[in-house]
Amino acid sequence: MARKKVLVTGGAGFIGGNFVQYMVEKYPEYDIYNLDLLTYAGDLSKHRDIEKEDNYFFVKADIADQETISALFQKEQFDNVVHFAAESHVDRSITDPGIFVQTNVVGTQILLEASKRAGVSKFVHVSTDEVYGELDFNPTTFFTEETPLQPNSPYSASKASSDLLVRAYHETYGLPTNITRCSNNYGPFHFPEKLIPLTISRVLNSQKVPVYGDGKNIRDWLHVHDHCEAIDLVMHEGKIGEVYNVGGHNERTNLEVVKTIIRALNKSEDLIEFVTDRLGHDKRYAIDPTKLERLGWRPQYTFETGIAQTIQWYLDNNEWWEQIISGEYQKYFERQYALK
Template structure:
């Protein structure tokens, strides 16, 4: 039997990395290809447990490198593409918007062109609720798949642009695709610059935790494993051409999240340090996932269960995030993979 080939772009990142592990373990009958450029947030140490599995393969490439991507697609003839690869940190997009356009927009176009050329079975584009802009604090309002796109940061604008490209390739060329838009993810292997792992690591080190503005901005939190299950379902059951929102119905202010972590770890709230607010900081995100639930998805984690598990994971895996903070993880690829790629 010929194995189906699933390409996961950005599989050394947080969400893509969890998805790679999820797919390798759940589908031994598939070959899972992890394609990543290994920029500052790309970490292969998280895959030590699966790197020797027969159905796991790592490919180092830039999604914006047309020649390299076309050569890979022509050689491997992927059946499915799940596209996670993106520059994703809003603060970095404010400082350097250009790299976000290059990776998130031009890189997506290259993948679409390559997918169209070989005729993939499905292209799943993993996007974000941030493309919808912001909601007010009315708890009865939610983003739906029909909400207009009104991105407010260079990051979310680049993601909205890539969403529209994916839609256009479906409408113009008939490329089979789905777009998913998720709320804020959390869980194992979250890069330490993001709110939850940043707070955990700094609290454990008795360091001040920066909180933007008054900390009242609200996010809907989604456990990364619930997100992986959603992508899996959309990949196999999603109606061609449709958009699906993935949300956890776990709204919390940023300050509530920080205080929950401090309370769980038994640390004083004196470690909180309010700092100048982020430029264009959206007030609130909240997703209505009804459409995806009708497809058969339900989240398994509420925030209380998920954050407790996540905090415990960081306590149990200090070696991982300490080497991320120190930058030592960046040496892993050279040590572990260079000789394999040269052979």
């Protein structure tokens, strides 16, 4: 019997990288292909422990390179595609929206077309709650799968566009698809431009921590390992054509998150520096994951256990993030936040 082949795009990134490790270890009977272009946020060092495994394969390629992608699908005949590959940092999308359209929209369409032609059994598109826009501060309101798409940043607009392409390929061509929309992820190997790893790395170095505006913007936090289990479940059990929201029920203001990390590391809140707010900064995200829970998923991490584990991971793996925050990333950080 032929082995099942699963293509994971963006498997050198944060969420995709954790998912690749999860799949290689959980399903030794599957062949897991990690496709990544290795842009600034891509890093293969996280996969040193699985590189030797017989069921792990790496392919360096651009999802927007139609010729390469078509040839790869014809050669390998993938059974499933789990699509993470995307430009994902809102700040960078405000500075340079064009690359987000190229990767997130054009790249997704090329993958969908290749999947359609190859007869892929299921295409799982990993999206974000940011496509829904923003919620007010009413704690009883949540995003559901029926919430209209109202993206507010170039990043979320590009993801909403790719979501609609996935829907269209299912409705028009019958491609078996699922879309997952997650809240903010955190955990091991999170690239240090995002809030939690940025705060950890700067607090450990006794550097100022930039907080946009008044810090009252609210996000729902989801541990990346819980997210991996959710995607696994949707890939195997999700009803074809359906959307599933993945949320952690862990709402916190950005300022609360920063203060939690500072307290855990026994540093002073004097490190907090409020900076000019992000353009189009959404007030609040919060997900109702009831539909996914009916499928059998429950998050294993509370925010308290998850953030403690994450902080400890960054303490234990300082070499990984220290080499990242040097050089070009440091120049970007200084341009973006203009700290005093």
